[in-house]
Amino acid sequence: MKHRKLAAPLACVAVASGLLAAVSLSAQQQTQPVTGDAARGKPLFSDTFNCYACHGFDAQSGERRLVPLNYTQEGFITFVQNSPLPNMPAFPDASPQQLADIYAYIRTIPADAPALREVPLLNDILARKTRAAAE
Amino acid sequence: MTKQVDSTSTGSVDRREFLKGAAAGAAGAAGAIVSGTASSQQAPANARPAVTRPTEADARADFVPPEPRVDARFIRHPGSDYMVDVLKALDFDYVAVNPGSAFEGLHESIINHGGNRKPEILTVLHEEAGAAMAHGYAKAAGKPMMTLMHGTVGLLHAGMGLFHAWCDRVPVFAIVGQPRNPTSVINRPHSAQDMGSIARDFMKMDDEPTNLDVFANIAMRAYTIGMTPPRGPTLLVIDSELQEAAIPDPSKLTIPRLSMPSMPQGDSAAVKEAARLLATAERPLIRTGKLARTSAGWDRLLELAELLQAPVDVGGYGSWQDFPSWHALYGSGGADYRPDVILGLEINDMTPSVRQLRAAGGKTISICSEYLSQGHNIHDFGNYSEVDVAIAADGEATLPSLIEEIRKQSTGNATRLRTARGAQIAAAHKAIRESEIDAARYGWNSSPVSVPRMVAELGRQIQNDDWAIVSGHQFTGQWQRRLLNHDKFYRYNGDSGGFGIGYDTPASVGGALAHREHGRLPIAIVGDGDFNFVGAGALWTAAHHKIPLLVIVHNNRAYHAEVMLVQRTASRRGRGNDMVDIGNVIRDPAPDYAKIAQGYGIYAEGPIADPTALGPALERALARVRAGEPALLDVVSQPRGPT
Numbered sequence: 001m002k003h004r005k006l007a008a009p010l011a012c013v014a015v016a017s018g019l020l021a022a023v024s025l026s027a028q029q030q031t032q033p034v035t036g037d038a039a040r041g042k043p044l045f046s047d048t049f050n051c052y053a054c055h056g057f058d059a060q061s062g063e064r065r066l067v068p069l070n071y072t073q074e075g076f077i078t079f080v081q082n083s084p085l086p087n088m089p090a091f092p093d094a095s096p097q098q099l100a101d102i103y104a105y106i107r108t109i110p111a112d113a114p115a116l117r118e119v120p121l122l123n124d125i126l127a128r129k130t131r132a133a134a135e
Numbered sequence: 136m137t138k139q140v141d142s143t144s145t146g147s148v149d150r151r152e153f154l155k156g157a158a159a160g161a162a163g164a165a166g167a168i169v170s171g172t173a174s175s176q177q178a179p180a181n182a183r184p185a186v187t188r189p190t191e192a193d194a195r196a197d198f199v200p201p202e203p204r205v206d207a208r209f210i211r212h213p214g215s216d217y218m219v220d221v222l223k224a225l226d227f228d229y230v231a232v233n234p235g236s237a238f239e240g241l242h243e244s245i246i247n248h249g250g251n252r253k254p255e256i257l258t259v260l261h262e263e264a265g266a267a268m269a270h271g272y273a274k275a276a277g278k279p280m281m282t283l284m285h286g287t288v289g290l291l292h293a294g295m296g297l298f299h300a301w302c303d304r305v306p307v308f309a310i311v312g313q314p315r316n317p318t319s320v321i322n323r324p325h326s327a328q329d330m331g332s333i334a335r336d337f338m339k340m341d342d343e344p345t346n347l348d349v350f351a352n353i354a355m356r357a358y359t360i361g362m363t364p365p366r367g368p369t370l371l372v373i374d375s376e377l378q379e380a381a382i383p384d385p386s387k388l389t390i391p392r393l394s395m396p397s398m399p400q401g402d403s404a405a406v407k408e409a410a411r412l413l414a415t416a417e418r419p420l421i422r423t424g425k426l427a428r429t430s431a432g433w434d435r436l437l438e439l440a441e442l443l444q445a446p447v448d449v450g451g452y453g454s455w456q457d458f459p460s461w462h463a464l465y466g467s468g469g470a471d472y473r474p475d476v477i478l479g480l481e482i483n484d485m486t487p488s489v490r491q492l493r494a495a496g497g498k499t500i501s502i503c504s505e506y507l508s509q510g511h512n513i514h515d516f517g518n519y520s521e522v523d524v525a526i527a528a529d530g531e532a533t534l535p536s537l538i539e540e541i542r543k544q545s546t547g548n549a550t551r552l553r554t555a556r557g558a559q560i561a562a563a564h565k566a567i568r569e570s571e572i573d574a575a576r577y578g579w580n581s582s583p584v585s586v587p588r589m590v591a592e593l594g595r596q597i598q599n600d601d602w603a604i605v606s607g608h609q610f611t612g613q614w615q616r617r618l619l620n621h622d623k624f625y626r627y628n629g630d631s632g633g634f635g636i637g638y639d640t641p642a643s644v645g646g647a648l649a650h651r652e653h654g655r656l657p658i659a660i661v662g663d664g665d666f667n668f669v670g671a672g673a674l675w676t677a678a679h680h681k682i683p684l685l686v687i688v689h690n691n692r693a694y695h696a697e698v699m700l701v702q703r704t705a706s707r708r709g710r711g712n713d714m715v716d717i718g719n720v721i722r723d724p725a726p727d728y729a730k731i732a733q734g735y736g737i738y739a740e741g742p743i744a745d746p747t748a749l750g751p752a753l754e755r756a757l758a759r760v761r762a763g764e765p766a767l768l769d770v771v772s773q774p775r776g777p778t
Contacts, residue, residue: 048713053698053774061578061585061773089706113577121591122579125618126572128598132461132620133561133568 034100036073041105044098049091051102059106060113063087068111069103076103212385214347215244215378221351223253224390225358227281227308229272229648230254231265233292235285237312237325240378242283254281257648258679260672262289264641266296266368268673269307271605271642274455274628275649277429279306279361286312286325290333295635299642300368301337302515303453303632304425304504306361307368309334313343315374330372336512339367347377347388355391363396364428364504364529398532401502405526406533409500410540412476412524414549416498418556419445420467420474423457423530424482424503425629432531433457433624436480439538440464444557446472446564450482452609452634456627460616469563479503480530484517500524502533515633571617583771584746589660589687590614592746596753597656600761605646606639606659607631610689612775615660625655636662636694640670640686644677647684647765656760657683663690663721663728671731677765678736685760686767688728690742693720695774728769741769 045051045059056062071079077099083090091099116122218241234242245256259265262284269280284290290311300307313330314322327333331341340360344350350373357369382388401409413419421440427433436457440447446468447458457480458465468474475497477488483505492499499522506527508516526533578585590611597619607630608615621627628646631638643659650657661670666688677684693716701715725742732739738759740752749770756766 047716050698050702050712050715053693053695053702056578056581056585056773056775057583058578058581058773061581062775065577067577089703091706091712093706093709093711114579116573116576119576119579121595122572122575125591125594126569128620129461129568129572130565132459132622133463133565 034073034097036097036100036102036104038101038104038108041101041103044102045105048098049094049102054088059109060111066106067109067113069106071103073100073103210379210381212382213240213244213378214350214380214382215240216248217347217382217385217388218350218354218373218378219244219249220390221354222281223249224393225308225354226278226393227254228276228278229257230281230283231257231259231268232283233259233262233265233285233289235283235289235312235325236322237286237289237314237375238283238310238373238378239312240375241310241312241373244378257676259641259676261641261669262293263296263637264644264669264673264676266293266300266307266309267638267641267669268645268648268676269309270296270300270303270305270631270638271628271645272649273300273305273307273645274303275603275605275625275646279308279358280645281308281310284309284311286314286322286330287327287333288325290330294334294337295637296641297334297368297370298337298513299631299633299635299638301339301513301633303629304364304366305368305632306366308358308361309338309368309370311370311372312378313372313374315376331370334370337368338370339365341370341372343372343374344377345374347382350377351388351391355393358393359395364398364532365508366428398529399504399507399527400536401526401528401533403536405524406536407540407544409478409502409524409526410537410544412498412500413443413445413478413537414541414544414546416443416445416474416476418468418472418474419443419476419478420472421445421447421478421480422482422488423447423449423454423480425453425455425632426457426481426530427455427624428529428531430624432534435531435534435538437462439534439541441557442538442541442553444553444560445478446560451613452607453630453632455629456616456621456624459623460619460621463561463564464557466560466564466567468560469567472560472563476500479522480534481505482517483515485520485522486518489520489522498523500526502526502528502530502537504529568617575614575618578773580746581773582744582746583691583773584744584749585773586611586689586775587614587618588746589689589749589770589772590618592749592753593658593660593687594619595750596757597658600656600757601654602626602656602658603646603650604628604660605643605650605657605684606661607642608660609634609639610662610665610775611660625650636665637668637670639665640668641673641676643684643686644673644682644765647677647682648680651682656685656757658685658687658760660687660689663688663692663726664694666728667721667726671735674732674737674765674767675735681763682765683760683763684765685756686732686765688741688767688769689772690728690769691772691774692722692725693774695719698774729767732767732769737765737767739767739769741767742771743768744771 054062055066059066077096080091080099265282269282272280284293311330314326317323317326335341342353344353357371361369446464446466448467449457477499479485479501481503485499485501488499501522505516575587579588603625604615605628609630639661647657698719702712705712705715729739729741743749743752752768756768759766
């Protein structure tokens, strides 16, 4: 019992210290601007962090679409490190530099989704679908 | 001796004479060996007479059928012949067989006594594939297929397929052989004190008949129980000795007549109350799970939805295609639609609906055959739900009386109110349809191929065919329903039900077999992970039995759901994500599925990673399928579709 009573406060201290350290580290990191490198970002996207598994190899054929990316670099880094979404894990270990590299890589992916009017096949499906619904 | 068989000495010699002479010659030759060279020097007076034409009496004697061979090993009327006669009364068309000595008697009787017709043997290369084929077949054909398995080992192999059929509430008529008194070291492990217990957790019933009378009784019971909602697989354990032994007195055995019970309908008072709630609802919503067992269920649901002008949410994974996917009422009514009454049809867990309506004071109705389930070990029966009207009955069978009651209870201005409601719902669904199609353009030109592009290209090729998707959509999301007009009951055959991998490819072969007689064009989109279980061998069955089927391998080269799950866990633990593909990806080397299919005698192309190459490849492969053969395309794809 003695050990158990002692263990709980120690654990709290450890957690609190860890949080403080994390917060201060995060604050420190965010105060230092980083410049992303798209070439480094590609393998980070595909292999290191396996972003492709949800977002697609092209960052736009999965859930959620990343192209076009509407975040600022800083916003992107903060979101990825602290994601509150149930289906999107937080990546607290990803460094700002790594995330800036991924950000730079995603920005290089052309938002080449054609306009709907440029895809006859999809237009045809939509037209047939609309007709079917009206019947 | 040579002189005696010389045909020139006696004129022409017919076949019978020739054989007679040959026998005589052989006998003489043997004599020569015994007596040595001296025999050849003996006088012609000692030689056998020359060959002559037979007399009429000789001919008659030769044409008399030989007496039956009588010895202890010869069985004229084996028990398995009677079993086949009983099974024929159940009108099975096919039986999936991977051979095993525990049912060799039944196997032989199906072939020789039954003439390999009704049921016809479908040769499968794995018992799991056989069970999955029977599962897919039953959904598409509306009747069960048989599957035969060897003792213990065959049943264990089939277990996963039977489990899926259980979870999907689909009948499969399974028979496992039982070497009752095994004498060999091989067959001892194939015998069991309680064979049925191996699969009992996912069988609606199992039994082991002790004699042929009981076999007939149990076979009929297994069929009727399996076909009565909630449906499920049933298992007969058949002693090998019962198959092999002679029928003591065939005249005492009769074939029972199949007497199918009517399907359970809802209590009339409860149906009346449900109808009252629905007839007076301002915003009713219909949710379905595994409702339409037959096309009649599809027709009645359409009638109900249009009568009420209520949206129909057919659910996601595990649901069947109960309602046309391009219908104006297909959906949940839109984001602003707040239902006040939810009708659940064959939904085994109404808890989300109850929660949704409780706060707003809405009412929930459940018509579900799951209430009639006796409970099993597998936790697939859902939560207890506090619905307002719970009706223990088959949804499809209850719909006619429900519709009739709603018509009776509908007031004069109901039609006008419902028409206005339907128009609002249609408008909301139209906006959703447009946004879904808009989402499909993202990644349209990407390589690997996006899931919507894959489905849309397929749709372009088959829009003038009478097609049927015989695989599930667990790995393609809702894109099949969005981009292909599921306007008929048989357009979509549903998922595995149990969500284990390995169902899609063999079940698609079974579904395609059911569609063959109707001349439909069956198509399966299967994950590469699924294909790698027992899918490749199932292709051989399709080739061997000439079952037309297009298999598109949705090849994203990983178990991507698991990549994400391990990634999430690693992130929670702060351990980095650079290792999470270990154990989850199928690369280095990437399997070549086209070559695998070609090895099984299937026309195949791939890997196809260029989206512009997909259309022409589909055209070539579908030409093969339309001509009556299976084909495969290996499409390297994005992990999942955009939402």
